[in-house]
Each structure stands twice: as structure tokens, then as C-alpha cells.
Amino acid sequence: MEEKIYIRKVGVMETALRDAHQSLLATRMTTPDILDISNVLDNIGFWSLEVWGGATFDSCLRFLKEDPWERLRRIRKAYKNSRLQMLLRGQNLVGYRHYADDVVEKFVSLSADNGIDVFRIFDSLNDFRNIRKAVEIAKKKKKAVEGTICYTTSPVHTNELFLDMAVELEEMGSDTIAIKDMAGLLSPSNAYDLVAMIKKKVGIPIHIHSHSTCGFASMSLLKAVEAGADIIDTAISSLAGGTSHPPTESMVFTLQEMGYDLDLDHEKLKEAADYFRKVRKKYAAFESEYTSINTDMIVTQVPGGMMSNLASQLKEQNALDKMDEVLYEVPQVREDFGFPPLVTPSSQIVGTQAALNVITGEKYKVITSETKNYLKGYYGKPPAEVNKEVQKKVLGDEEVITVRPADLLEPELNKDLGAIKENILSDEDLITYVLFPKIAEDFFKDRKEGKLPDYSNAESENTFLRSISQNQSENITGGLADGKDGGLAPSEFNVTVHGETYKIKIAGVGHKSDQKRPFFINVDGIMEEIVIESLTEIVPSAGGEIVGENIARSKRPSPKRDGDVYAPMPGKISKIMVKIDDSVKAGDTILIVEAMKMENEIHTPIDGIVKDIYIKEGDNVNPDETLIYVEVCNA
Ligand code: CO
Numbered sequence: 007m008e009e010k011i012y013i014r015k016v017g018v019m020e021t022a023l024r025d026a027h028q029s030l031l032a033t034r035m036t037t038p039d040i041l042d043i044s045n046v047l048d049n050i051g052f053w054s055l056e057v058w059g060g061a062t063f064d065s066c067l068r069f070l071k072e073d074p075w076e077r078l079r080r081i082r083k084a085y086k087n088s089r090l091q092m093l094l095r096g097q098n099l100v101g102y103r104h105y106a107d108d109v110v111e112k113f114v115s116l117s118a119d120n121g122i123d124v125f126r127i128f129d130s131l132n133d134f135r136n137i138r139k140a141v142e143i144a145k146k147k148k149k150a151v152e153g154t155i156c157y158t159t160s161p162v163h164t165n166e167l168f169l170d171m172a173v174e175l176e177e178m179g180s181d182t183i184a185i186k187d188m189a190g191l192l193s194p195s196n197a198y199d200l201v202a203m204i205k206k207k208v209g210i211p212i213h214i215h216s217h218s219t220c221g222f223a224s225m226s227l228l229k230a231v232e233a234g235a236d237i238i239d240t241a242i243s244s245l246a247g248g249t250s251h252p253p254t255e256s257m258v259f260t261l262q263e264m265g266y267d268l269d270l271d272h273e274k275l276k277e278a279a280d281y282f283r284k285v286r287k288k289y290a291a292f293e294s295e296y297t298s299i300n301t302d303m304i305v306t307q308v309p310g311g312m313m314s315n316l317a318s319q320l321k322e323q324n325a326l327d328k329m330d331e332v333l334y335e336v337p338q339v340r341e342d343f344g345f346p347p348l349v350t351p352s353s354q355i356v357g358t359q360a361a362l363n364v365i366t367g368e369k370y371k372v373i374t375s376e377t378k379n380y381l382k383g384y385y386g387k388p389p390a391e392v393n394k395e396v397q398k399k400v401l402g403d404e405e406v407i408t409v410r411p412a413d414l415l416e417p418e419l420n421k422d423l424g425a426i427k428e429n430i431l432s433d434e435d436l437i438t439y440v441l442f443p444k445i446a447e448d449f450f451k452d453r454k455e456g457k458l459p460d461y462s463n464a465e466s467e468n469t470f471l472r473s474i475s476q477n478q479s480e481n482i483t484g485g486l487a488d489g490k491d492g493g494l495a496p497s498e499f500n501v502t503v504h505g506e507t508y509k510i511k512i513a514g515v516g517h518k519s520d521q522k523r524p525f526f527i528n529v530d531g532i533m534e535e536i537v538i539e540s541l542t543e544i545v546p547s548a549g550g551e552i553v554g555e556n557i558a559r560s561k562r563p564s565p566k567r568d569g570d571v572y573a574p575m576p577g578k579i580s581k582i583m584v585k586i587d588d589s590v591k592a593g594d595t596i597l598i599v600e601a602m603k604m605e606n607e608i609h610t611p612i613d614g615i616v617k618d619i620y621i622k623e624g625d626n627v628n629p630d631e632t633l634i635y636v637e638v639c640n641a
Pocket of ligand 1: 025188215217
């Protein structure tokens with residue numbers, strides 16, 4: 007019998023169970039749909055299956071009302087032959103802020119214990135101080151570490167810079183290196199050059215992750231393999247292409263035909279493709295119309311997926327003229343910020359700030375607290391110098407930190423849990439709670455009351471999916487706020503980046519008289535539970551009508567006086583720290599408002615005495631209301 011001579015082995019990671027549905031179906035695939043195909047997927051011969059992390063953790067809890075840990079355990083049980091891989095955002099884990107080291111340690115340990123074999127670990131700024139802790143713990147648990155380079159294009163992101171990163175990742179103890187091209191910007195020619203360059207200096211396998219967003223990825227994977235790449239990421243054909251990945255079957259066939267050694271079973275691949283074709287139909291309601299290829303980037307330098315959804319929202323508001331401005335603004339903000347790669351969470355920080363700059367008509371007049379924290383160094387070291395003028399305007403005299411951000415964080419796991427404690431039944435629950443406190447609380451409550459959806463029952467599953475897709479579309483209707491010249495500008499819209507949709511809501515733009523103080527608006531990565539009633543009550547809809555009239559109008563006065571304290575965004579009062587007749591100093595925190603799942607400190611603008619308190623804890627408030635009045639002290 008003739009012995010076939012291969013060039014060399016190439017591994018394939020299948021992304022159907024994580025990135026593909028995150029990129030195409032808003033991360034809504036439920037656990038039964040992941041498990042029902044296990045006897046096929048588990049026996050195809052993939053190098054690994056990506057099954058967890060990224061946005062799946064959040065989505066499980068928030069939308070699907072599933073326990074993400076339980077999902078992982080069930081996957082582990084069903085996929086006995088496969089290497090299970092997850093995506094981890096370094097010190098951000100599967101959330102959107104930096105967590106303390108004790109949280110990182112516990113999270114990574116539990117992920118390993120519950121079934122993860124390979125940890126792909128990245129930092130959105132490629133500041134590797136932010137991945138060291140996670141790498142250390144994964145290694146301690148004897149699991150494979152895939153140190154990750156976030157690929158992007160900018161004047162500072164040269165192949166030499168990426169090579170230095172690869173060397174550092176190898177030295178750090180990575181078992182493989184991932185080149186993570188989340189926006190699909192890696193061109194075939196540069197894929198070849200970059201991989202060839204790294205291969206010369208680095209001994210560990212190179213794993214390429216590239217989205218088909220700009221139409222390059224299939225070609226780039228091929229060139230990367232020719233240059234020596236060892237593992238590629240693909241998606242089964244029925245979940246492939248566009249903002250997802252190149253199709254598994256075609257890539258496997260092509261590479262086999264060219265003489266590479268890939269032992270994957272084509273019969274089983276077809277079976278899996280047929281299965282996911284059916285599954286995809288079930289989630290059609292979650293499929294945005296912007297998941298196809300978008301080559302705009304070749305001209306605009308802005309990833310297509312990032313702006314397409316914003317474009318449609320602006321169009322609906324007859325404000326498409328603003329789109330060009332926003333498109334022009336994104337690279338400018340990115341440059342001001344020192345060219346961060348556009349990946350969670352830096353993508354939404356940049357995208358949101360660019361939109362704010364355009365809509366308010368003045369650069370950095372309104373800033374998000376994420377922008378402020380970013381420029382303070384709280385996300386790590388940007389790839390290049392930030393614009394000093396912008397930094398000064400945003401921070402004033404506040405200091406910039408240069409240490410690893412997590413060094414400033416107190417341990418988080420030993421905090422007093424209060425009443426929630428009785429609902430926390432395991433270490434996994436505790437981590438879930440620390441990561442997403444508000445959603446976890448609701449989840450635990452539903453679990454206790456037996457109200458979690460039953461996905462093993464097809465009928466109730468369908469009903470539930472329908473209800474969450476309806477909620478979603480209702481929440482996406484745009485409201486309008488006063489624009490810069492009395493015209494109406496969109497106040498709510500979505501920005502989709504790498505398959506994650508961020509809802510952006512501008513709530514504090516109305517106070518034009520308040521020139522001195524910048525507004526701080528919190529924009530969460532994912533906002534499904536925002537308080538919409540309080541905003542719609544004061545905001546005319548596109549036709550100029552007042553919407554939400556059935557909601558009682560607030561009796562609180564509008565903020566006009568110097569000592570009127572108000573929230574720059576709609577939210578819920580979670581804490582009042584003063585009482586009548588207390589004396590306060592300008593800048594004191596007197597209130598905490600929970601908005602968009604973040605706790606925001608509200609400060610008093612002047613020195614004085616607390617004269618009126620118009621709110622109590624638990625009240626929903628909006629930006630056009632005075633919450634507390636501080637009277638000037640005339641000493
Ligand atoms: Co991806």
C-alpha cells in the first residue's frame with residue numbers, strides 16, 4: 007500500500023459552540039443545542055472545540071437564564087474525547103472591568119476544575135501585565151495556555167511589534183500562541199509575512215483566529231498555513247462566513263488536497279453542518295442583518311461590523327449625515343487613545359466616545375466614565391502615547407497610574423455578602439455573583455423559585471426564545487434627545503463589535519447650561535435592563551409626541567440652581583449618603599446611582615448645606631430631575 011507523504015500536521019479548532027454563534031446569533035445558542043450534536047462533533051478529530059468564555063457566560067445568565075458553570079460541566083461530560091477551549095479576557099475574565107487577583111485565581115481554577123483544557127488569554131491593549139495572573143493560575147492547574155496577540159492595524163502595530171509580543175508570550179510559558187484577528191483585518195499577504203517572521207524566532211505552535219468580516223479570512227488562513235501556522239480556527243459551514251469564520255469543510259478539504267495532514271471525517275462534518283443549519287433557523291430572530299461580509303474597511307480603515315448597525319440606527323433617525331462624521335471620528339478617537347486594538351472592552355470605549363463627540367458637537371465635552379478610566383491608565387498601557395491635551399481635558403489634575411491596574415484592587419472575595427449569601431450555594435455561584443452582581447441576584451432568585459426555563463422541553467424553549475427576542479427588539483427602539491442646535495439627534499443606538507452588540511444611550515446631553523462640568527455617562531457593554539420609562543417620559547419621539555404617557559410625571563424640580571444635584575443618566579438610587587442640614591464640600595460623594603449595571607458616584611457641585619432631598623433609596627430617576635439641593639453657605 008502506498009504511504010502518503012504529508013507536508014505536516016495542521017490542527018483545526020471548531021468555533022460553532024462559542025464564537026460562531028456569538029458572531030452570528032447574538033450568543034443565544036442554548037445548552038441542549040450544544041449537547042445534542044456531541045456524539046458527532048466529539049468524534050470528528052478537531053484539535054480543540056471552543057465552547058466557553060467570551061460573551062457566553064454573560065449571555066447564559068442574562069438572556070438564557072442558564073447557569074454557565076452547569077453548561078460547562080454538561081459539555082465536559084458529553085464531549086469526552088475533545089480538548090475544550092475557552093476565551094478569557096485576561097484580568098477582565100468574562101466581564102468588562104478589571105477584577106482583583108483573588109477573583110482571577112478562583113475563576114481560572116474553577117474553569118479548569120469544571121472542564122476547560124485550553125485557555126486562550128488576551129488583553130485588549132496587549133498589555134501582558136494584565137494576563138500574567140490568569141496565565142500563572144492556568145499553568146498551576148496544569149492546563150494549556152494560549153497566549154494571545156490581538157491583531158490590529160495602526161502606525162505602531164508593525165509586524166516587529168507583534169514578533170516581540172510573541173517572544174514575550176513564549177517566555178511567559180504559553181503552550182501555543184494565538185493571533186486573534188477579531189475584526190478580520192489580517193490580509194493574506196501580511197498573514198504570510200507575520201507568521202513566517204514569528205516562526206523563525208518562536209518554537210511553540212501558532213494558532214490563527216481570523217473573522218471573515220472583511221472577506222480576507224479564508225485566504226489569510228491558507229497563507230498563514232503556508233507560512234507555518236499550526237492550528238486554524240474555522241466554523242462549520244452552516245455557521246460560517248461573514249462576521250463568523252471560514253467554513254471548516256472547505257478549509258479542511260483545501261488543505262488536505264494541498265498535502266497537509268488533517269485527519270477530519272468529512273461524513274461527520276456534513277452531519278454536523280446539517281444539524282447546525284436547522285439550529286440556526288431557530289435563532290433567526292437574533293440574527294442581525296449585519297453579519298455578512300463588509301469590505302468598507304478597505305476604504306475607511308474602520309472594521310465594517312463596528313459601524314454598520316450604527317449606520318442603520320442613524321438612518322432611521324434621518325441623521326445619516328452624522329454617519330460620515332462618526333466614521334471619521336472613530337480613527338481619531340482611537341489615535342487620541344494611543345491606537346488600542348478594537349476588541350472588548352476597548353472597542354466600545356472608543357466607539358461610544360466617537361459617537362458622543364459627534365452627537366454633542368464638541369470633542370470630549372461629554373465623556374463616559376470608561377473613557378476617563380482608560381485615560382487614567384485603569385485598563386493598562388495603551389500601545390502608543392495618548393493625546394496629552396485630551397488626557398488633560400478629561401482628567402484635569404487627576405493622576406495617571408502606571409502600575410498594573412489590578413495592583414490597586416483590594417481582594418474581592420472576602421467581602422460581606424449580606425442577604426444574598428443564602429442564595430450562593432457554591433464557589434461557582436460566588437464568582438458568578440462577583441462578576442455580574444445584579445444579574446446573578448435575579449438568576450439566583452429565579453432558581454430558588456423554580457422559574458428557570460426548561461430547555462429540555464422544546465415547546466417551552468421556543469416560547470422563551472421568542473419572548474427574549476421580542477424584549478430585545480422592543481428595547482432597541484430609539485429615543486431622541488435634544489441635539490446641539492436644537493435639532494433632534496439620536497440618543498439610543500447600537501454598535502456591534504465582533505458579534506457583541508452594545509447599546510449606547512445618551513441620557514445626559516440635555517443640560518446645555520452646565521458648561522463647566524463635564525457629564526459622565528456610563529455605558530455598559532451590554533444593556534438590556536436599562537430604565538427606559540424614565541427617559542421616554544421626558545423625551546419626544548421622532549414624531550414629536552410624548553411617549554410613555556401612562557408613566558406618572560416626576561414632581562421633582564428641574565435642575566436650575568447651582569446647588570441642584572442630579573444624575574447625568576437615568577438610574578436607580580442605590581444609596582443616599584447625606585441627610586438634611588449636613589454640610590458638604592464640592593466634590594463630596596453624596597449619592598450612588600445605579601445605572602446600566604454600574605454604580606455611579608454623584609458629587610455635590612458646590613460647598614454648602616443639604617437643604618432638600620427629593621428622593622429615597624430605590625427610586626428611579628432621570629437626568630432632568632433635581633435629586634438633592636445643596637444651598638450655598640454664605641460664611
Ligand atoms: Co473571535
